[in-house]
Amino acid sequence: MADIEIEIDGNIINAKAGEMLIAVTDREGISVPRFCYHKKLSIAANCRMCLVDVEGAPKPQPACSTPISDGMKIHTQNDKAKASQKAVMEFLLINHPLDCPICDQGGECELQDVAMDHGSDVSRFTEGKRIVADSDIGALIQTDMTRCIHCTRCVRFGAEVAGIMEMGGTGRGEDMKIEPFLAEGIQSELSGNMIDVCPVGALTSKPFRYELRSWQMNAVSNVARHDLVGSNIYTQTYKGRVKRIVAKDNESVNETWISDRDRFSYEGLSHENRLLVPKIKVEGAWQEVEWNVALDFAVRGLEKNVRQADQLGALSSNTATLEEFYLLQKILRGTGSENIDHRLNVKDIDNTISLESNIKLAGLEGVDHALVIGSNLRLEQPMINHRLRKASLSGASIDVINAMAFDFNYRINSENIIAPNQTALTLASILKSVLKSAHTEVPEYLGNAEVTEIATQLANQLTDSDNSVIILGEHVINNPQALSISNLISEIAQKTNSTILNVSATANSMAAGLAHFVPGKGGLDVNAMLAANLNAYILLDIYPQYDFHHSVQAIEALSNDDTFVISLNSFKDDVVSEYSDVLLPIASFYETSGSHVNVEGKVQSFTAAVNAPSDAKPAWKVLKVLADLLELPGFHYADSMQVTSEIMHKSYKQHVHDENIDITVKRGVNVIWQKSPYAVDVLSRHAVSLQDTKIGQINSASMNKATAKKLEITQGDNYLGVPVSISESVANSCVFVNANHAIRGQS
Amino acid sequence: MISTTAKKQIDNWIAKYPTDRKSSAVMEALKIVQAENENSLTPEAIQAVADYLDMPGISVAEVATFYENYNHRPVGKHTIRFCHNISCMLNGSDDLIAHLEKKLGVKTGEVTKDGLINVKKVECLGACVGAPMFQIGDQYYENLTADKIDEIVDGLK
Numbered sequence: 001m002a003d004i005e006i007e008i009d010g011n012i013i014n015a016k017a018g019e020m021l022i023a024v025t026d027r028e029g030i031s032v033p034r035f036c037y038h039k040k041l042s043i044a045a046n047c048r049m050c051l052v053d054v055e056g057a058p059k060p061q062p063a064c065s066t067p068i069s070d071g072m073k074i075h076t077q078n079d080k081a082k083a084s085q086k087a088v089m090e091f092l093l094i095n096h097p098l099d100c101p102i103c104d105q106g107g108e109c110e111l112q113d114v115a116m117d118h119g120s121d122v123s124r125f126t127e128g129k130r131i132v133a134d135s136d137i138g139a140l141i142q143t144d145m146t147r148c149i150h151c152t153r154c155v156r157f158g159a160e161v162a163g164i165m166e167m168g169g170t171g172r173g174e175d176m177k178i179e180p181f182l183a184e185g186i187q188s189e190l191s192g193n194m195i196d197v198c199p200v201g202a203l204t205s206k207p208f209r210y211e212l213r214s215w216q217m218n219a220v221s222n223v224a225r226h227d228l229v230g231s232n233i234y235t236q237t238y239k240g241r242v243k244r245i246v247a248k249d250n251e252s253v254n255e256t257w258i259s260d261r262d263r264f265s266y267e268g269l270s271h272e273n274r275l276l277v278p279k280i281k282v283e284g285a286w287q288e289v290e291w292n293v294a295l296d297f298a299v300r301g302l303e304k305n306v307r308q309a310d311q312l313g314a315l316s317s318n319t320a321t322l323e324e325f326y327l328l329q330k331i332l333r334g335t336g337s338e339n340i341d342h343r344l345n346v347k348d349i350d351n352t353i354s355l356e357s358n359i360k361l362a363g364l365e366g367v368d369h370a371l372v373i374g375s376n377l378r379l380e381q382p383m384i385n386h387r388l389r390k391a392s393l394s395g396a397s398i399d400v401i402n403a404m405a406f407d408f409n410y411r412i413n414s415e416n417i418i419a420p421n422q423t424a425l426t427l428a429s430i431l432k433s434v435l436k437s438a439h440t441e442v443p444e445y446l447g448n449a450e451v452t453e454i455a456t457q458l459a460n461q462l463t464d465s466d467n468s469v470i471i472l473g474e475h476v477i478n479n480p481q482a483l484s485i486s487n488l489i490s491e492i493a494q495k496t497n498s499t500i501l502n503v504s505a506t507a508n509s510m511a512a513g514l515a516h517f518v519p520g521k522g523g524l525d526v527n528a529m530l531a532a533n534l535n536a537y538i539l540l541d542i543y544p545q546y547d548f549h550h551s552v553q554a555i556e557a558l559s560n561d562d563t564f565v566i567s568l569n570s571f572k573d574d575v576v577s578e579y580s581d582v583l584l585p586i587a588s589f590y591e592t593s594g595s596h597v598n599v600e601g602k603v604q605s606f607t608a609a610v611n612a613p614s615d616a617k618p619a620w621k622v623l624k625v626l627a628d629l630l631e632l633p634g635f636h637y638a639d640s641m642q643v644t645s646e647i648m649h650k651s652y653k654q655h656v657h658d659e660n661i662d663i664t665v666k667r668g669v670n671v672i673w674q675k676s677p678y679a680v681d682v683l684s685r686h687a688v689s690l691q692d693t694k695i696g697q698i699n700s701a702s703m704n705k706a707t708a709k710k711l712e713i714t715q716g717d718n719y720l721g722v723p724v725s726i727s728e729s730v731a732n733s734c735v736f737v738n739a740n741h742a743i744r745g746q747s
Numbered sequence: 748m749i750s751t752t753a754k755k756q757i758d759n760w761i762a763k764y765p766t767d768r769k770s771s772a773v774m775e776a777l778k779i780v781q782a783e784n785e786n787s788l789t790p791e792a793i794q795a796v797a798d799y800l801d802m803p804g805i806s807v808a809e810v811a812t813f814y815e816n817y818n819h820r821p822v823g824k825h826t827i828r829f830c831h832n833i834s835c836m837l838n839g840s841d842d843l844i845a846h847l848e849k850k851l852g853v854k855t856g857e858v859t860k861d862g863l864i865n866v867k868k869v870e871c872l873g874a875c876v877g878a879p880m881f882q883i884g885d886q887y888y889e890n891l892t893a894d895k896i897d898e899i900v901d902g903l904k
Contacts, residue, residue: 165806168805170813
């Protein structure tokens with residue numbers, strides 16, 4: 001688009017022809033009031049608040065839907081513009097209750113702000129105001145629809161961004177109201193953004209209701225650690241507690257949205273289950289002690305139990321910060337042990353996914369084709385799914401290979417429900433088809449793969465696209481042929497010029513890689529450690545019954561009488577108390593400084609928004625002091641940023657490309673075990689409101705009739721402790737377990 | 748929820764629009780489904796139309812609640828659609844509606860006990876020349892008076 005000159009309030013401004021006027025004024029910092037306009041939503045032009053005077057136009061024009069053209073002269077502040085804005089403001093306030101003193105939006109309300117600037121101080125409206133009955137739309141969003149000004153941002157958000165139109169404007173004229181159709185509650189995984197986009201107090205945060213005014217809180221920039229995106233947020237705090245979380249704009253990460261998991265998991269921080277005081281176990285009984293006593297006990301325990309350096313192991317959950325990963329591995333390596341791992345949920349480390357992502361998050365929306373393998377992307381990585389949805393809306397074709405049919409919120413070109421033990425074979429067929437159409441030699445290991453029609457189609461899509469991506473999800477990590485799948489994808493991507501997005505390990509697992517939190521030479525991986533009966537462990541925020549793939553073996557190994565276990569935990573847990581010898585209370589999300597590394601490798605550092613409750617301390621500090629007490633050199637850090645910069649000066653690249661590909665179909669029933677979306681980590685498990693949503697209630701072991709018959713299971717039974725749901729949407733010989741171990745209780 | 752006959756009728760309408768614009772048939776579909784459900788639409792009927800046209804339920808509900816010709820509660824065999832817009836109002840429609848309500852023993856929006864008649868206030872039907880007026884079925888009745896109304900209503904079976 002050509003550069004043109006326009007004049008706004010007497011100033012010459014350069015802009016692109018066809019841009020909407022409001023986009024130009026926003027960029028130039030010229031204030032134009034608005035309600036319905038939102039930069040990420042379609043233009044509705046229904047509130048009329050942004051009326052400005054355009055010279056030559058007979059009537060004032062809405063800035064949000066007026067495309068600019070060369071030489072246009074606009075007045076945003078002259079009498080005509082001001083009079084129209086004032087008139088619109090008066091109309092909007094006719095039915096607004098003006099109940100600001102009891103409204104949660106008070107103090108951060110666009111209507112309040114605009115009314116201050118453009119409204120009249122006295123209302124001329126003496127008739128009765130209308131009242132709209134509220135509908136209960138779920139555990140996260142509180143409605144007060146009498147306050148609604150019908151801007152339809154929430155309606156457009158649902159239809160355009162969340163991908164499920166849930167709110168709508170029913171009735172008309174005086175009777176029009178914004179409401180969901182059926183009173184089932186809002187189901188979107190991004191629903192909380194409706195609270196952010198609502199310019200008035202019609203939609204507010206339910207868990208935050210009647211808590212505080214926005215000006216009473218401090219807003220601290222932070223990064224959410226539940227998924228591979230690292231969405232930017234503001235943690236709003238009051239008297240040392242996180243009271244609310246809202247989205248922070250970062251175009252290259254989360255744009256302006258965040259997932260409900262990132263928004264509402266903070267409730268877990270104040271759960272009664274928090275671990276608050278250091279404890280040591282003396283002759284089988286727990287004693288609450290001071291920090292120095294607990295740490296001394298830990299150090300003496302290590303000295304006594306670790307007779308050989310390789311008898312010590314360190315394991316961490318994937319939610320640790322980059323600095324915590326780094327310090328813990330540095331301690332281990334300092335003592336001479338290489339037994340370090342974070343891949344607790346992997347069945348066999350030698351047979352799992354090893355792929356590097358090579359596409360940026362923002363780049364995802366520009367792809368013209370995507371092949372998604374083994375992922376329910378929408379619930380697992382909501383913001384990544386949102387980028388892919390944008391690509392889909394601008395014409396990208398999306399193919400899926402999954403073991404179960406999921407609800408995608410965009411059009412799927414071909415959804416292939418394939419049993420886990422057939423995944424490698426399917427990918428092999430695709431590779432073979434790619435090689436054949438390129439007239440390249442077909443390697444021996446692809447010999448048995450038959451090029452099916454589906455494989456040809458999937459292969460052609462990848463070959464024919466200029467900008468395709470292969471997305472690999474977490475359902476594949478424990479596939480019997482995970483390594484082969486990983487290698488096949490690498491081959492396919494290379495041959496078809498596709499990029500790769502590996503979302504198979506979530507949370508802050510990328511940081512573990514950056515901090516080299518994996519076994520070094522001669523070191524044991526997680527499963528080998530547990531099998532080797534080590535004498536001592538340092539465990540970072542681990543809850544074995546949820547975190548380990550081999551949880552029974554893990555608990556057994558850790559419970560061994562002569563195994564000394566130091567547990568750093570943010571929450572109490574009976575199983576952890578059972579096997580630990582020292583319990584050190586640590587800070588949870590938003591209570592510690594540190595860094596998150598997202599799927600594209602972007603390191604985002606954050607500070608602590610609040611102090612950890614009671615005696616709990618940030619884990620990086622605990623680890624530093626532990627290292628000092630162990631008299632290890634090189635732990636003179638004054639703050640976590642010094643740790644971060646030390647990490648940034650190192651580089652551990654360890655991508656092993658392996659030709660090991662096995663495509664023979666292994667018989668038997670495959671179980672895909674996954675934590676349900678709102679129980680992915682210890683904090684979300686303790687977030688009470690999230691559990692009351694539709695997504696929070698996901699807890700099922702899905703299988704088809706044939707599989708159920710084979711396993712002699714009927715509807716109503718439990719499988720692996722999870723209620724069975726029989727559905728033909730699951731591939732044959734596959735059980736898809738989505739387990740929710742949410743922890744109830746007071747927050 | 749939607750009968751095969753109704754589906755066929757809806758398909759006729761769908762065929763009139765481009766293949767990716769099935770939702771264009773929503774108004775006719777609602778009309779057809781309403782006709783087969785004793786002239787009113789339940790949330791289930793609205794959802795059925797939505798499913799049939801691949802639309803979100805709320806989008807169909809928006810249409811169904813916007814227009815006066817869709818009913819959301821049970822109606823009688825005959826619906827008297829009484830205009831109460833400006834011309835009719837100036838010519839005394841308010842009094843005539845009150846008269847009709849009194850005669851039938853029901854308020855607007857309610858159905859007579861025998862299930863025969865209900866009265867609905869509607870916006871301008873474009874017959875101001877004959878105001879005050881109402882519509883029963885496809886028939887307009889104009890220049891109404893209390894006597895004339897009694898005669899018409901008594902003739903309804």
